[in-house]
Amino acid sequence: xxxxxxxxxxxxxxxxxxxxxxxxxxxxxxxxxxxxxxxxxxxxxxxxxxxxxxxxxxxxxxxxxxxxxxxxxxxxxxxxxxxxxxxxxxxxxxxxxxxxxxxxxxxxxxxxxxxxxxxxxxxxxxxxxxxxxxxxxxxxxxxxxxxxxxxxxxxxxxxxxxxxxxxxxxxxxxxxxxxxxxxxxxxxxxxxxxxxxxxxxxxxxxxxxxxxxxxxxxxxxxxxxxxxxxxxxxxxxxxxxxxxxxxxxxxxxxxxxxxxxxxxxxxxxxxxxxxxxxxxxxxxxxxxxxxxxxxxxxxxxxxxxxxxxxxxxxxxxxxxxxxxxxxxxxxxxxxxxxxxxxxxxxxxxxxxxxxxxxxxxxxxxxxxxxxxxxxxxxxxxxxxxxxxxxxxxxxxxxxxxxxxxxxxxxxxxxxxxxxxxxxxxxxxxxxxxxxxxxxxxxxxxxxxxxxxxxxxxxxxxxxxxxxxxxxxxxxxxxxxxxxx
Amino acid sequence: xxxxxxxxxxxxxxxxxxxxxxxxxxxxxxxxxxxxxxxxxxxxxxxxxxxxxxxxxxxxxxxxxxxxxxxxxxxxxxxxxxxxxxxxxxxxxxxxxxxxxxxxxxxxxxxxxxxxxxxxxxxxxxxxxxxxxxxxxxxxxxxxxxxxxxxxxxxxxxxxxxxxxxxxxxxxxxxxxxxxxxxxxxxxxxxxxxxxxxxxxxxxxxxxxxxxxxxxxxxxxxxxxxxxxxxxxxxxxxxxxxxxxxxxxxxxxxxxxxxxxxxxxxxxxxxxxxxxxxxxxxxxxxxxxxxxxxxxxxxxxxxxxxxxxxxxxxxxxxxxxxxxxxxxxxxxxxxxxxxxxxxxxxxxxxxxxxxxxxxxxxxxxxxxxxxxxxxxxxxxxxxxxxxxxxxxxxxxxxxxxxxxxxxxxxxxxxxxxxxxxxxxxxxxxxxxxxxxxxxxxxxxxxxxxxxxxxxxxxxxxxxxxxxxxxxxxxxxxxxxxxxx
Numbered sequence: 003x004x005x006x007x008x009x010x011x012x013x014x015x016x017x018x019x020x021x022x023x024x025x026x027x028x029x030x031x032x033x034x035x036x037x038x039x040x041x042x043x044x045x046x047x048x049x050x051x052x053x054x055x056x057x058x059x060x061x062x063x064x065x066x067x068x069x070x071x072x073x074x075x076x077x078x079x080x081x082x083x084x085x086x087x088x089x090x091x092x093x094x095x096x097x098x099x100x101x102x103x104x105x106x107x108x109x110x111x112x113x114x115x116x117x118x119x120x121x122x123x124x125x126x127x128x129x130x131x132x133x134x135x136x137x138x139x140x141x142x143x144x145x146x147x148x149x150x151x152x153x154x155x156x157x158x159x160x161x162x163x164x165x166x167x168x169x170x171x172x173x174x175x176x177x178x179x180x181x182x183x184x185x186x187x188x189x190x191x192x193x194x195x196x197x198x199x200x201x202x203x204x205x206x207x208x209x210x211x212x213x214x215x216x217x218x219x220x221x222x223x224x225x226x227x228x229x230x231x232x233x234x235x236x237x238x239x240x241x242x243x244x245x246x247x248x249x250x251x252x253x254x255x256x257x258x259x260x261x262x263x264x265x266x267x268x269x270x271x272x273x274x275x276x277x278x279x280x281x282x283x284x285x286x287x288x289x290x291x292x293x294x295x296x297x298x299x300x301x302x303x304x305x306x307x308x309x310x311x312x313x314x315x316x317x318x319x320x321x322x323x324x325x326x327x328x329x330x331x332x333x334x335x336x337x338x339x340x341x342x343x344x345x346x347x348x349x350x351x352x353x354x355x356x357x358x359x360x361x362x363x364x365x366x367x368x369x370x371x372x373x374x375x376x377x378x379x380x381x382x383x384x385x386x387x388x389x390x391x392x393x394x395x396x397x398x399x400x401x402x403x404x405x406x407x408x409x410x411x412x413x414x415x416x417x418x419x420x421x422x423x424x425x426x427x428x429x430x431x432x433x434x435x436x437x438x439x440x441x442x443x444x445x446x447x448x449x450x451x452x453x454x455x456x457x458x459x460x461x462x463x464x465x466x467x468x469x470x471x472x473x474x475x476x477x478x479x480x481x482x483x484x485x486x
Numbered sequence: 487x488x489x490x491x492x493x494x495x496x497x498x499x500x501x502x503x504x505x506x507x508x509x510x511x512x513x514x515x516x517x518x519x520x521x522x523x524x525x526x527x528x529x530x531x532x533x534x535x536x537x538x539x540x541x542x543x544x545x546x547x548x549x550x551x552x553x554x555x556x557x558x559x560x561x562x563x564x565x566x567x568x569x570x571x572x573x574x575x576x577x578x579x580x581x582x583x584x585x586x587x588x589x590x591x592x593x594x595x596x597x598x599x600x601x602x603x604x605x606x607x608x609x610x611x612x613x614x615x616x617x618x619x620x621x622x623x624x625x626x627x628x629x630x631x632x633x634x635x636x637x638x639x640x641x642x643x644x645x646x647x648x649x650x651x652x653x654x655x656x657x658x659x660x661x662x663x664x665x666x667x668x669x670x671x672x673x674x675x676x677x678x679x680x681x682x683x684x685x686x687x688x689x690x691x692x693x694x695x696x697x698x699x700x701x702x703x704x705x706x707x708x709x710x711x712x713x714x715x716x717x718x719x720x721x722x723x724x725x726x727x728x729x730x731x732x733x734x735x736x737x738x739x740x741x742x743x744x745x746x747x748x749x750x751x752x753x754x755x756x757x758x759x760x761x762x763x764x765x766x767x768x769x770x771x772x773x774x775x776x777x778x779x780x781x782x783x784x785x786x787x788x789x790x791x792x793x794x795x796x797x798x799x800x801x802x803x804x805x806x807x808x809x810x811x812x813x814x815x816x817x818x819x820x821x822x823x824x825x826x827x828x829x830x831x832x833x834x835x836x837x838x839x840x841x842x843x844x845x846x847x848x849x850x851x852x853x854x855x856x857x858x859x860x861x862x863x864x865x866x867x868x869x870x871x872x873x874x875x876x877x878x879x880x881x882x883x884x885x886x887x888x889x890x891x892x893x894x895x896x897x898x899x900x901x902x903x904x905x906x907x908x909x910x911x912x913x914x915x916x917x918x919x920x921x922x923x924x925x926x927x928x929x930x931x932x933x934x935x936x937x938x939x940x941x942x943x944x945x946x947x948x949x950x951x952x953x954x955x956x957x958x959x960x961x962x963x964x965x966x967x968x969x970x
């Protein structure tokens with residue numbers, strides 16, 4: 003049986019069922035991703051498209067084939083698998099749906115059949131009912147619009163929709179990927195095996211998982227535990243409620259009974275549990291850009307008193323602390339920040355001093371240097387003051403202010419190794435928000451749409467690293483044992 | 487003592503301290519809002535600006551003055567108030583800060599002094615430390631970029647920042663205002679009095695409140711209770727945590743001790759409690775566009791199975807139900823929706839059928855007609871299918887699909903009086919998201935950035951209307967009493 007390592011770097015790919023109907027979707031995706039190997043589309047009704055010759059059948063292709071992407075009707079899939087096995091492929095990604103998730107006997111039978119055919123020769127199946135692999139470094143993709151740029155995040159998703167959504171939204175937020183797997187019904191390759199692979203994979207530094215149900219509970223549990231001992235693992239479980247679990251059953255055929263195992267995953271391992279698309283995105287973003295942080299005391303900076311109040315509430319609710327500043331520090335801040343509406347406590351309310359570069363950089367660097375502050379969240383409100391909102395009219399001023407913020411934030415990041423998170427609420431001026439966001443991302447500072455969301459991500463991250471530290475200490479205290 | 491009704495429609499306004507330093511901020515705001523009355527800026531160092539003559543002092547103005555906007559340093563404010571009272575004004579909005587919120591004895595003394603001066607003649611003070619009034623119908627505003635368009639929402643905010651943020655973000659989301667008050671330290675006019683006013687105000691149909699602390703607990707409690715019996719009242723309390731309450735003390739001088747009263751507000755009245763900027767925005771948006779709904783059974787439509795699963799989870803977590811469809815209804819949907827990846831349960835997964843107008847409208851209208859479905863949330867994923875994401879390349883197709891959705895949603899809204907909420911996740915294609923969002927808003931359908939947020943708003947709304955109904959029933963059962 004081929005391992006994941008053996009299947010994910012194909013030299014040649016056949017796309018069976020590449021059709022005009024979907025504008026040759028998978029073909030175009032591979033071309034867009036810059037796949038360097040040979041692509042052989044198979045469709046008896048097409049002669050050529052995108053400069054590629056089409057073949058009538060797999061057997062007609064005058065080359066060995068490593069990977070098949072199969073997008074024909076369910077009932078035709080067994081024949082494709084049979085031919086693929088004959089042809090000596092290593093892996094078949096089955097996009098087609100209409101298998102066990104349909105709930106029909108015929109669907110279940112078909113799924114069993116294809117696995118049996120493949121397993122005889124150790125051929126692996128990803129899916130059915132999935133989008134397959136996005137592996138930018140190797141030129142594999144399931145969309146035409148995902149970035150070729152690679153990064154540290156591995157994502158394992160039972161849902162094709164969430165695989166696409168997370169990859170796209172991730173790229174947009176500054177998250178780049180080592181490998182993304184959409185594995186659908188998990189007829190052969192399971193989440194557990196993919197997580198084990200990403201745990202071994204040196205290019206993957208952070209593992210994110212969307213799961214609806216597991217058939218191999220103990221292995222999944224072990225995979226998550228081992229992974230979370232080595233790298234951050236963020237898990238979003240779909241179908242935790244009765245209505246969601248009903249939907250999951252018809253989506254990927256995910257079976258009930260697994261909730262208990264999944265609960266255990268979160269209590270008995272150091273995986274980070276998240277509850278929504280936004281939270282998996284934000285938490286992954288925080289892990290991607292921030293250094294490890296073990297305590298939860300945050301320094302808050304904003305330019306409105308009301309925001310300072312509600313940001314403090316938001317941080318506290320996620321388990322972060324907003325410690326008071328020492329008398330000395332307040333005096334130091336007070337020497338550069340003064341005037342109506344300012345406050346030099348934590349949260350710091352810059353108010354009008356926001357326009358004074360010295361006030362901004364002194365604030366950020368002073369908070370960053372405090373031994374009882376572990377991280378900073380800086381709220382950048384582009385609509386404040388009002389002339390900054392019309393960013394395009396004041397590009398130099400805006401650029402100067404945002405550069406001051408990002409330079410001093412980078413200093414805290416680099417000199418003290420403390421996380422700095424930027425929040426830019428999308429209030430009114432969408433173009434200005436985009437420009438400001440891109441400037442901070444360019445400076446490698448992660449940007450969130452609210453302090454609430456930044457705080458949640460930061461709290462998740464701090465909890466993970468703190469528990470990691472404890473687990474490592476326990477590990478070191480243990481008498482050496484023979485590995486099982 | 488003038489009532490709020492008597493002060494909020496000034497014919498003449500003097501702006502004391504209108505200065506080049508802030509680019510004549512309040513002057514420009516009034517001009518932008520189209521104020522029809524006379525504006526008299528006062529500043530001995532300026533001759534004229536924006537075509538208006540400046541005066542050296544209030545007494546020099548050859549006209550009666552109804553309202554003063556005061557933006558001079560704190561220590562100069564008592565003199566302005568004294569002159570204003572002499573001049574016969576009805577109300578003074580004090581933007582200046584440096585009063586009780588500063589925590590200094592001098593600040594507290596100044597605040598007491600100005601109130602004493604004003605009260606002798608019944609002159610009202612809004613603030614100090616506030617932005618004042620945005621009343622688009624009368625041409626009053628505290629920003630140059632707020633819409634002149636008026637609407638049903640009254641907002642009372644202790645924070646100037648949140649008053650601006652909520653008004654701007656509201657305008658952008660399709661929320662328009664009857665009156666917005668930023669009242670800061672509440673030295674004279676309090677949240678309670680403003681809420682009582684908005685309760686009486688026929689132009690205000692929905693009341694939103696941001697509050698940090700109250701000095702007149704019992705009156706506030708009564709005001710909220712009475713208001714919530716007549717219209718939806720949404721309250722966001724800042725400073726509920728220790729850190730937040732510390733920040734509130736230096737922001738608006740809000741005092742501790744009030745949390746208990748505020749807790750009672752939520753348990754003993756029908757006010758809707760919200761916990762974040764996003765939630766007050768979303769809940770206000772839902773109340774603005776949706777008809778009353780008394781039960782919580784929602785029909786979910788999306789075009790991805792994974793989203794269906796996690797949307798069901800999100801709805802359930804907020805207290806909504808996602809009921810199963812009857813066998814008959816499933817058959818009906820199955821006759822128009824078929825093919826790989828679709829699901830005709832609740833949630834409905836349209837998958838590829840999304841491109842078929844008949845499938846879309848049949849789904850929306852069928853769910854809308856079901857007696858056990860009280861509302862619909864339709865998730866529009868602009869990145870799905872991929873060619874729709876490049877909205878600009880396929881404007882006719884996109885417009886056709888979105889028109890089908892909005893037409894059928896409007897039918898449910900109008901024919902069955904059921905709320906329909908649209909969720910458009912901001913994934914990757916920001917321009918396409920904007921265009922789609924504007925199309926739905928144009929059709930008077932409220933748009934949220936996720937099903938999670940739409941669900942929370944819908945659940946808040948359903949809880950309010952259900953409790954309202956009960957309270958009304960109780961009221962009717964009571965023997966008639968003499969009003970106290």
